[in-house]
Amino acid sequence: xxxxxxxxxxxxxxxxxxxxxxxxxxxxxxxxxxxxxxxxxxxxxxxxxxxxxxxxxxxxxxxxxxxxxxxxxxxxxxxxxxxxxxxxxxxxxxxxxxxxxxxxxxxxxxxxxxxxxxxxxxxxxxxxxxxxxxxxxxxxxxxxxxxxxxxxxxxxxxxxxxxxxxxxxxxxxxxx
Numbered sequence: 565x566x567x568x569x570x571x572x573x574x575x576x577x578x579x580x581x582x583x584x585x586x587x588x589x590x591x592x593x594x595x596x597x598x599x600x601x602x603x604x605x606x607x608x609x610x611x612x613x614x615x616x617x618x619x620x621x622x623x624x625x626x627x628x629x630x631x632x633x634x635x636x637x638x639x640x641x642x643x644x645x646x647x648x649x650x651x652x653x654x655x656x657x658x659x660x661x662x663x664x665x666x667x668x669x670x671x672x673x674x675x676x677x678x679x680x681x682x683x684x685x686x687x688x689x690x691x692x693x694x695x696x697x698x699x700x701x702x703x704x705x706x707x708x709x710x711x712x713x714x715x716x717x718x719x720x721x722x723x724x725x726x727x728x729x730x731x732x733x734x735x736x737x738x739x740x
Contacts, residue, residue: 566614566618566681566731566732568676570614571675571676571681571732572672572676573607573610573611573614574611574614574681574684575672575675575676575681575684576607576672577607577608577610577611577684577686578642578675578683578684578685578686579668580604580607580608580686581685581686583600583603583604584600584604586600586655587600587601589655590655608686608690611686611691612691615691615737618729618731618737618739624702624703624727624728624729624730624736625702625725625726625727626700626701626702626725626726626727626728626736627700627701627724627725627726628698628699628700628711628720628721628724628726629698629699629700629701629706629724630698630699631696631697631698631699631711631717631720631721632696632697632698633694633695633696633717634682634695634696634697634710635688635694635695638682638683638684638685638688638695639685639688641683642683642684642685679732679733679734679735681731681732681735682695682710682712682731682735687712691714692714693712693713693714693737694712694713694714694715694716694717695710695711695712696710696711696712696713696717696720697709697710697711698710698711698720700728700736707734708734709734709735709736710734710735710736711728711736711737711738712731712735712736712737712738713726713737713738714738715738726738726739726740727739727740
């Protein structure tokens with residue numbers, strides 16, 4: 565399972581698109597671009613390491629019984645809850661920077677505490693993962709889980725036997 569730091573990296577990586585927008589809003593400030601570029605590269609590299617590291621631990625064999633795509637729901641939630649409130653702030657004023665940092669910390673705390681680490685467009689856009697609500701059989705027990713995989717819904721229905729790694733209590737990632 566992921567530790568708190570890994571969940572924080574997942575959360576932070578989900579805001580990479582917002583950082584690009586902030587960079588565009590501050591296109592005339594080179595230092596902002598340099599900082600944002602380095603930050604995004606480091607966060608994406610750490611996210612890739614987390615994904616690679618998961619494949620080494622806690623593999624489970626499971627069978628998909630039922631699968632429903634959550635891609636459109638997670639994108640909609642991300643846009644309206646996570647992105648729009650932040651991109652409208654004028655970051656040339658210090659009070660707005662403080663508001664942004666406060667909101668970022670509050671949302672981050674809720675994101676990690678509520679275990680919604682799968683709401684991350686970077687997983688979908690950069691790493692090509694899809695998100696599904698699934699009913700799976702693990703060790704002869706039916707469980708409802710969130711499944712993160714590169715497979716399509718049709719592929720999951722055809723090839724139901726897969727190997728997964730546990731990200732958290734009820735969130736799993738396909739290891740193949």
